[in-house]
Amino acid sequence: MKRMILVLWDIDRTLLYTGDIDRRVYKETFTSVVGRPPTALPARGTGITMPLAVRELLRVNQVPEEDVETFAARIVDELPERLASHQELLVNDGVIMPGAMDALAAVQKAEHLIPAVVTGNLRGNAETKLSALGLIGYLDTTIGGYASDDPNRPTLVRIAQDRAAAKYGSSFNRDNTVIVGDSLEDVRTGLEGGARVIAVASGTTTEQQLRAAGAQHVLADLTSTPTLLRFIDQACGSPLAPQDRGRIGAVAAAGNGGR
Structure with a gap:
């Protein structure tokens, strides 16, 4: 049996878009x-x-x-x-991002994947958006990390990992946690907070920018569910490359210097 992997979804511009x-x-x-x-x-x-x-x-x-x-x-x-x-x-005006519903359904169906949320939204806002667009049933929102937990986004990774560990009886760390998100903040959250990152260039940041920031894998969008599932397993199936370890060290040093 495959080891459990915690999949932490970003919401805005990754799963859905609510315009203005x-x-x-x-x-x-x-x-x-x-x-x-x-x-x-x-x-x-x-x-x-x-x-x-x-x-x-x-x-x-x-x-x-x-x-x-x-x-x-x-x-x-x-x-x-x-x-x-x-x-x-x-x-009426909210939009589900291309491929998002199929991707969520596939992750939820995979027995070794636990779908949750790490988001800059407050929990109430996150649940309202996901409910309005019919996506909330694909996620375990009880173990997510929300801005209402802490305003520092990387901290939310550990909060979600601890909640998942308490509920599912497995420990979660950088080697079995993946963030799927569209922004440079999502990449920073993973590098500094303790997760691998699969970036999706469905927001305002380009594939090149996301890759340069340190995402382990980058997708143009979520329309290829098999590719997403393969990237999740690959991200958690091998040690970090030397350049990724260097980025994590640099992020950690910058964070310590700014406190």
Whole structure:
């Protein structure tokens, strides 16, 4: 029997795309909490966690620094409920990324693969999006890592690994954990957090950029399910190449230097 592999899916631009709905929710929530509409919104497709995006939103809109943390906490608390109020909009305007449903179904069906989530979304936002587009049943959302757990995305890998270990009775580390995601943040999350990375160039980052950042494998999209399954097994079936070990060391050193 093959050893268990934890497959951690990113959500936005990897599995689904909700257009400007997130930005609309940021705008509405900012206006509700701060008392005026924002003049600037978070950048698209960066992959940073929602709590960090909220702080960026406050600062670029000239909210006094002494008010940032208070307002950020209030906005983060309000975001899941406000997104849920747009359920109909998500259903009508949200899009499942090409091949995503078949890929999710194949990973769920494979006995040695455990499908979960590591995402920059708050848990409530993640579950609302996945439910609206009919994808939540393919994932074990109880063992995911969410921005509501920690704003530092690489930390979410260990959170998900620990939850999976408690539920499934196996230990998970870099050698049997894979992230599937579209952004440079997904690659950084794997390198720094303890997972192999299969990148999908379905977002705003090119295949070349994803490969240069350290992804073990890169796909143009999720339309070839057999290729994805093969890459998952390959990523967890052999030691890291020397250049990948070097990238991990460099990321770790940079992270320690910045603390």
